[in-house]
Amino acid sequence: MTTSPLSEMTEALIAVRDHRDREAFGRLFDHFGPRLKAMLIRSGQRDGAAEDIVQDVMLVVWRKAAQFDPHRAEASAWIYRIARNRQIDLIRRRPVPQPDLLEEPPGTDPDPAQILALAEETRHLRDALSRLSAEQRQALEQSYLEDLPHSRISQLTGLPIGTIKSRIRLGLERLRHELRDLQS
Amino acid sequence: MTPISHHITDDLLADYADGRLAQAFAVVVAAHISICDECRARVEAADTLGGLLLQDTDGVALASDRRDRVMAALDQPVHDPVPIGPSGIFPAAVMQILDGNPPRWRMLGGGIRQQILIDDRQASLRLLYIPPGRAVPEHGHQGMEMTLVLQGSFSDSAGRFGRGDVELAHDEINHQPIADPGEACICLAATDAPLRFNALIPRLLQPLFRI
Numbered sequence: 001m002t003t004s005p006l007s008e009m010t011e012a013l014i015a016v017r018d019h020r021d022r023e024a025f026g027r028l029f030d031h032f033g034p035r036l037k038a039m040l041i042r043s044g045q046r047d048g049a050a051e052d053i054v055q056d057v058m059l060v061v062w063r064k065a066a067q068f069d070p071h072r073a074e075a076s077a078w079i080y081r082i083a084r085n086r087q088i089d090l091i092r093r094r095p096v097p098q099p100d101l102l103e104e105p106p107g108t109d110p111d112p113a114q115i116l117a118l119a120e121e122t123r124h125l126r127d128a129l130s131r132l133s134a135e136q137r138q139a140l141e142q143s144y145l146e147d148l149p150h151s152r153i154s155q156l157t158g159l160p161i162g163t164i165k166s167r168i169r170l171g172l173e174r175l176r177h178e179l180r181d182l183q184s
Numbered sequence: 185m186t187p188i189s190h191h192i193t194d195d196l197l198a199d200y201a202d203g204r205l206a207q208a209f210a211v212v213v214a215a216h217i218s219i220c221d222e223c224r225a226r227v228e229a230a231d232t233l234g235g236l237l238l239q240d241t242d243g244v245a246l247a248s249d250r251r252d253r254v255m256a257a258l259d260q261p262v263h264d265p266v267p268i269g270p271s272g273i274f275p276a277a278v279m280q281i282l283d284g285n286p287p288r289w290r291m292l293g294g295g296i297r298q299q300i301l302i303d304d305r306q307a308s309l310r311l312l313y314i315p316p317g318r319a320v321p322e323h324g325h326q327g328m329e330m331t332l333v334l335q336g337s338f339s340d341s342a343g344r345f346g347r348g349d350v351e352l353a354h355d356e357i358n359h360q361p362i363a364d365p366g367e368a369c370i371c372l373a374a375t376d377a378p379l380r381f382n383a384l385i386p387r388l389l390q391p392l393f394r395i
């Protein structure tokens with residue numbers, strides 16, 4: 001048997017999905033709990049509120065694990081989205097409308113080639129991320145982890161709004177170019 | 185089926201993912217993503233990046249009892265109602281506003297029908313039913329308009345828009361979409377200009393009489 005292309009956390013999430021594996025859920029909690037808390041604190045939550053939201057998010061992970069599809073996301077991406085939606089719902093006080101769920105017909109076999117391709121693409125993205133300048137990296141982290149509208153970022157850093165927007169875009173563009181180069 | 189050729193811009197997809205869009209526009213984006221695999225992939229790719237950044241974050245320790253509390257909560261029964269799903273041409277985000285019922289169309293004249301779904305201080309959203317060959321009514325001259333085709337198609341100076349296509353129009357654009365022959369065109373349209381009920385009918389009819 002070859003080494004699994006799946007990350008340890010994706011494996012754990014699949015065990016939760018398929019076997020309601022509490023021990024695997026514990027591993028997910030130990031890994032993502034503190035990181036989610038850090039993300040929530042960065043976006044302005046107080047310690048106790050951040051922990052309550054972490055708890056909500058992890059319980060959603062447990063209850064909605066059936067919707068996790070490793071062909072389309074690694075565990076980190078799927079959990080990231082759940083946490084973002086939770087944050088946004090709290091701020092907006094009503095749920096953000098969601099796209100229809102993509103459901104595969106029951107009994108569809110996993111497609112290892114597709115899962116492998118996703119893992120590889122994610123690795124390329126990670127490499128590209130590691131080559132960004134500290135400034136670009138910081139702009140991306142602000143945009144993705146701190147949940148501040150552009151105007152707030154602008155206030156905090158004293159930079160004009162256009163600069164922030166173009167920075168984020170440049171960061172993403174560079175990511176995309178790096179990815180394209182790697183693929184050619 | 186014709187492939188979707190008019191998509192949501194990257195900026196608007198990011199605004200949607202970060203919860204910055206008014207509800208009316210967010211419904212249109214969610215409905216488009218429901219139909220458009222390409223835009224769904226773009227949103228999910230951005231989540232992959234978010235996931236990597238989350239992964240690289242230094243964690244902040246949780247209170248020592250938090251893990252036990254979460255593990256204990258796993259067995260608690262939850263009373264989540266089963267969410268309303270899509271039905272026919274209508275994605276779930278639309279069916280949820282309709283509360284699972286078919287649209288209750290209101291006649292606007294000229295065979296055109298509408299149902300208003302959202303009308304709040306930020307923006308409004310409605311379903312429009314336009315018979316073949318009729319002009320799609322304009323919804324105001326200010327602000328941004330986002331129109332998603334759910335059934336049939338319409339054409340204007342920007343091209344042809346079929347199921348899943350989105351037309352984004354700003355106030356400076358002077359366009360007059362006409363529903364194509366064949367099937368009636370059903371659209372989901374959001375605008376951030378206020379709905380002007382009084383002026384609506386006469387302004388609607390003007391283009392109709394020109395046809």
